[in-house]
Amino acid sequence: PHLRTYAERALQHKNPAAKLLLETIERKKSNLAVSVDVASAKDFLAIIDVVGPFVCLIKTHIDIIHDFTPSLITDLQALSVKHDFVIFEDRKFADIGNTVALQYSSGVHKIASWSHITNAHPVPGPSIISGLSSVGLPLGRGLLLLAEMSTKGSLASGSYTEAAVQMAREHRNFVIGFIAQRRMDGIGTTPDESIPDEDFLILTPGVGLDVSGDGMGQQYRTPRQVVLDSGCDVIIVGRGIYGKDPSLVEAISAQAQRYRDDGWAAYLARIKP
Ligand code: UP6
Numbered sequence: 001p002h003l004r005t006y007a008e009r010a011l012q013h014k015n016p017a018a019k020l021l022l023e024t025i026e027r028k029k030s031n032l033a034v035s036v037d038v039a040s041a042k043d044f045l046a047i048i049d050v051v052g053p054f055v056c057l058i059k060t061h062i063d064i065i066h067d068f069t070p071s072l073i074t075d076l077q078a079l080s081v082k083h084d085f086v087i088f089e090d091r092k093f094a095d096i097g098n099t100v101a102l103q104y105s106s107g108v109h110k111i112a113s114w115s116h117i118t119n120a121h122p123v124p125g126p127s128i129i130s131g132l133s134s135v136g137l138p139l140g141r142g143l144l145l146l147a148e149m150s151t152k153g154s155l156a157s158g159s160y161t162e163a164a165v166q167m168a169r170e171h172r173n174f175v176i177g178f179i180a181q182r183r184m185d186g187i188g189t190t191p192d193e194s195i196p197d198e199d200f201l202i203l204t205p206g207v208g209l210d211v212s213g214d215g216m217g218q219q220y221r222t223p224r225q226v227v228l229d230s231g232c233d234v235i236i237v238g239r240g241i242y243g244k245d246p247s248l249v250e251a252i253s254a255q256a257q258r259y260r261d262d263g264w265a266a267y268l269a270r271i272k273p
Contacts, residue, residue, distance in 0.1 A: 007026040009199055012199060016140035018176035024084060024086055030264060031267055033234050033236045034058055034236075034256065036060060037239075040066065040067060041068065041069070044060075044065060044072070048083075052082065053083055054253075059089075059238075068108065087114060089115035091103070093119070094124065095128070101131040101135050104132055117143070117144060118132070120145060126167050129170075129175060142174065142177075145167065147180040148161055149179070150220075178203070179205065180202050181204060182231060184202065202234070203234040204232040204233075207220060207223060207236060207240065209223070211240075222262070223259060227267050235263045241256050242255075
């Protein structure tokens with residue numbers, strides 16, 4: 001998969017959310033996802049409207065918004081149509097199947113009703129996938145497992161990461177890939193066992209061009225390191241794009257274009273070595 005184009009891979013995927021993401025990446029020539037981690041609904045929508053033309057995906061933490069109302073979701077969906085991007089609520093579910101099914105479908109946010117993609121920690125075991133899948137699969141949603149994290153001292157490594165990949169292999173209709181720092185193909189298998197049509201999407205946070213960390217454990221690598229050297233598919237960038245002041249529209253737009261261009265150049269270098 002690391003040498004194949006997004007368009008070729010889109011044809012192979014049966015999960016509608018995976019297909020939509022790969023097609024959107026190809027159509028917009030962007031493997032950039034922006035993570036919009038701001039607390040006011042106004043700033044949230046303003047940033048998305050500015051970066052929208054340059055992204056394949058918008059990643060949300062909807063529970064950060066202090067003035068959330070259901071109309072925010074209507075506005076987010078309108079922007080998703082206007083700018084042609086996929087929506088990923090970074091909920092990081094981590095409970096038993098019954099609880100995550102309720103958290104995914106209900107509450108104030110009703111995530112399953114609007115988010116094409118969400119994610120979960122594999123720590124509870126396969127029942128977390130069954131729980132989320134009971135809600136999301138009928139809606140055509142896709143799930144990412146957190147196989148690795150970008151933070152210093154992360155416990156998600158070694159045999160934990162391998163077990164996450166094995167769990168995903170058992171649920172390929174709903175698990176479309178991973179939050180990880182590198183490709184996961186063939187992990188936990190020997191070369192002759194490796195599964196030929198395995199094509200997990202790798203979405204990678206911890207991406208920044210100007211600083212190496214945030215003083216709170218976050219670690220940044222460049223789009224080139226992530227996409228070209230590590231074979232990841234989507235770069236997830238938050239503060240590197242919107243900085244500290246959401247009113248700086250010109251600066252945010254310029255940063256989004258810069259990351260989009262870098263991410264795409266790294267992809268072109270990867271498929272034509
Ligand atoms: N995120 C990480 N690392 C992970 C998983 N998720 O940073 O391993 C998420 C954070 C944040 C975003 O929750 O929303 O990606 C990174 O933001 P930043 O670019 O501003 O550091």
